Amino acid sequence: MHFPLGGPVPAEDIVGRDDFITSLETRLAEGQSVMLAGPRRIGKTSLAFEVLRRLKKKGFYVGYVDFFRASSKRSIAESIINSCLENRTGIRKTLNAVWDRAKLLAGSAKIAVKVEDLELSIGFPKKEMDDETFLEFALNLPELLAEKDGKRMVMVFDEFQDAGQIAGLDIYKVMRSHFQHQNKVSYLFLGSKESMMQSLFAGKKHAFYRFATVLPIPQIPEEDWMSYIARKFNERGIEVTSDYVLREIVQLAGGHPQDTMLICTEAYYTLLEANERRLSSEIVRIAYERALITLTPVFDEILDEVGKKPLVREVLRRLAIGETVYKDKNNPNNIKRAVDLLSMSAIIEKEGRGKYRFVEPMLKEYILRNY
Ligand SMILES: Nc1ncnc2c1ncn2[C@@H]1O[C@H](COP(=O)(O)OP(=O)(O)OP(=O)(O)O)[C@@H](O)[C@H]1O
Ligand SMILES: [Mg+2]
Structure with a gap:
C-alpha cells in the first residue's frame, strides 16, 4: 500500500512525532517507565515499534507483548518469554523450539546451538509447570536476561488494560511486585481504553500507581x-x-x-x-x-x-x-x-x-x- 493503513507504519511513514519519539526513547533508555493511553487508531503501536527499532539499533534488548492477542494467563507468559528470548535466538517462538527438541535438532544447527547456550545460562520453564509458576518465570525473565547479558531491556505491553480481563485483576499486583525490583528493564505501557488505563496508573489503590510516567500523545501538526x-x-x-x-x-x-x-x-x-x-x-x-x-x-x-x-x-x-x-x-x-x-x-x-x-x-x- 502506498499509504500505510491499519496497523503500525514503517519508519519512513511516521508523520510528525519525531520529537515525541526521541523523548520516549530517552526516558525508556534512562530506565523510566512510561504509560500512553489514547483512542483507537491514533498511532500508539506505531510509536512503540519505532521506539523499539531505535533502541534495538543502539544495542538494547527489546520486547513487545500484545495483550489483545493473549487469551489466558499462560499465553501472556508465553508471549513475554518468547519476546525476551528472541533477543538471543533471533526466532519468534523460541519456546516451541525448546519444547520440541527433535524438531529443533533437525532444523538449523545455528539455532540449536543458541538454544543450548540459552538453556545453560537461564534454564527453561518446563511445559508441565503450573500457570502461576510459569508466569513468575516470565515476569522475572527480562531482568534475568538483561543481567546475564550485560544489557538494558525495554518491554512494550500493548493494550495493557486487557490483561486484567484475561488473567484476573490480581495479575497487576503480581506484575508490579516483580517489576519494581528490576533495574535493568523499563516498560512502555499502551492502552486504548483511556479510563481503565488512567485508573490503573493514577488510582491510589491500583497496582501501578505512580509506576510509570503518564504522557499525552501529541497531535500531528x-x-x-x-x-x-x-x-x-x-x-x-x-x-x-x-x-x-x-x-x-x-x-x-x-x-x-x-x-x-x-x-x-x-x-x-x-x-x-x-x-x-x-x-x-x-x-x-x-x-x-x-x-x-x-x-x-x-x-x-x-x-x-x-x-x-x-x-x-x-x-x-x-x-x-x-x-x-x-x-x-x-x-x-x-x-x-x-x-x-x-x-x-x-x-x-x-x-x-x-x-x-x-x-x-x-x-x-x-x-x-x-x-
Ligand atoms: N504517526 C503517524 N503517521 C502516519 N500515520 C499514522 C501515524 N500514526 C498512525 N497512523 C495511521 O493510523 C493507523 C493505525 O496506527 P497504529 O496501529 O499505530 O495505531 P493504534 O493507536 O495502535 O491503533 P489500535 O487502536 O488499532 O491498536 C496506521 O496504519 C496509519 O494509517
Ligand atoms: Mg495498537
Missing part, C-alpha cells in the same frame, strides 16, 4: 501531514496543484491519523482510475466521499454498540450538530451518563468545560448524514 502527503504523491509522479489541496485533506480528516491516510489512499486510487496525474480539490472531494463509504461498517459497529438507548443517540446527534448537550432540564443525570459513556468509549473527548469534540471527525459527518 498540519504542516507535517502536508509535506508528507506532497512527498508521497510526488514520488508517484503526481503533481499537487496547491497547498490548499493538502490542507483540505488534513482538515477533512480532522487530524485523525488513520482517516488522513484513508483519504490519501482513496485519492490515489481515484487518480489511477481516472488516469489523472494532478491532485486537485475535486479529486479530494471524491476521495472523501469514498473514504466515508469504506468507513460505514466501522462506524455502524461503533454506533450499534453505544447507541442502544435513544438518549445516547440524541446526545450524539446534538454533539454532531453542535447543540448544547444539556438543553432540556428534565434529566441532566441521564444526559451526563450518556456523555460519560461516549467519552469512555473514546468517541468524544472533553475539550473544555462542557465542550466536547469527536475523536474521529469523519464519524461526526457520518452521524450528521445518517442519524
Whole structure:
C-alpha cells in the first residue's frame, strides 16, 4: 500500500512525532517507565515499534507483548518469554523450539546451538509447570536476561488494560511486585481504553500507581501531514496543484491519523482510475466521499454498540450538530451518563468545560448524514 493503513507504519511513514519519539526513547533508555493511553487508531503501536527499532539499533534488548492477542494467563507468559528470548535466538517462538527438541535438532544447527547456550545460562520453564509458576518465570525473565547479558531491556505491553480481563485483576499486583525490583528493564505501557488505563496508573489503590510516567500523545501538526502527503504523491509522479489541496485533506480528516491516510489512499486510487496525474480539490472531494463509504461498517459497529438507548443517540446527534448537550432540564443525570459513556468509549473527548469534540471527525459527518 502506498499509504500505510491499519496497523503500525514503517519508519519512513511516521508523520510528525519525531520529537515525541526521541523523548520516549530517552526516558525508556534512562530506565523510566512510561504509560500512553489514547483512542483507537491514533498511532500508539506505531510509536512503540519505532521506539523499539531505535533502541534495538543502539544495542538494547527489546520486547513487545500484545495483550489483545493473549487469551489466558499462560499465553501472556508465553508471549513475554518468547519476546525476551528472541533477543538471543533471533526466532519468534523460541519456546516451541525448546519444547520440541527433535524438531529443533533437525532444523538449523545455528539455532540449536543458541538454544543450548540459552538453556545453560537461564534454564527453561518446563511445559508441565503450573500457570502461576510459569508466569513468575516470565515476569522475572527480562531482568534475568538483561543481567546475564550485560544489557538494558525495554518491554512494550500493548493494550495493557486487557490483561486484567484475561488473567484476573490480581495479575497487576503480581506484575508490579516483580517489576519494581528490576533495574535493568523499563516498560512502555499502551492502552486504548483511556479510563481503565488512567485508573490503573493514577488510582491510589491500583497496582501501578505512580509506576510509570503518564504522557499525552501529541497531535500531528498540519504542516507535517502536508509535506508528507506532497512527498508521497510526488514520488508517484503526481503533481499537487496547491497547498490548499493538502490542507483540505488534513482538515477533512480532522487530524485523525488513520482517516488522513484513508483519504490519501482513496485519492490515489481515484487518480489511477481516472488516469489523472494532478491532485486537485475535486479529486479530494471524491476521495472523501469514498473514504466515508469504506468507513460505514466501522462506524455502524461503533454506533450499534453505544447507541442502544435513544438518549445516547440524541446526545450524539446534538454533539454532531453542535447543540448544547444539556438543553432540556428534565434529566441532566441521564444526559451526563450518556456523555460519560461516549467519552469512555473514546468517541468524544472533553475539550473544555462542557465542550466536547469527536475523536474521529469523519464519524461526526457520518452521524450528521445518517442519524
Ligand atoms: N504517526 C503517524 N503517521 C502516519 N500515520 C499514522 C501515524 N500514526 C498512525 N497512523 C495511521 O493510523 C493507523 C493505525 O496506527 P497504529 O496501529 O499505530 O495505531 P493504534 O493507536 O495502535 O491503533 P489500535 O487502536 O488499532 O491498536 C496506521 O496504519 C496509519 O494509517
Ligand atoms: Mg495498537
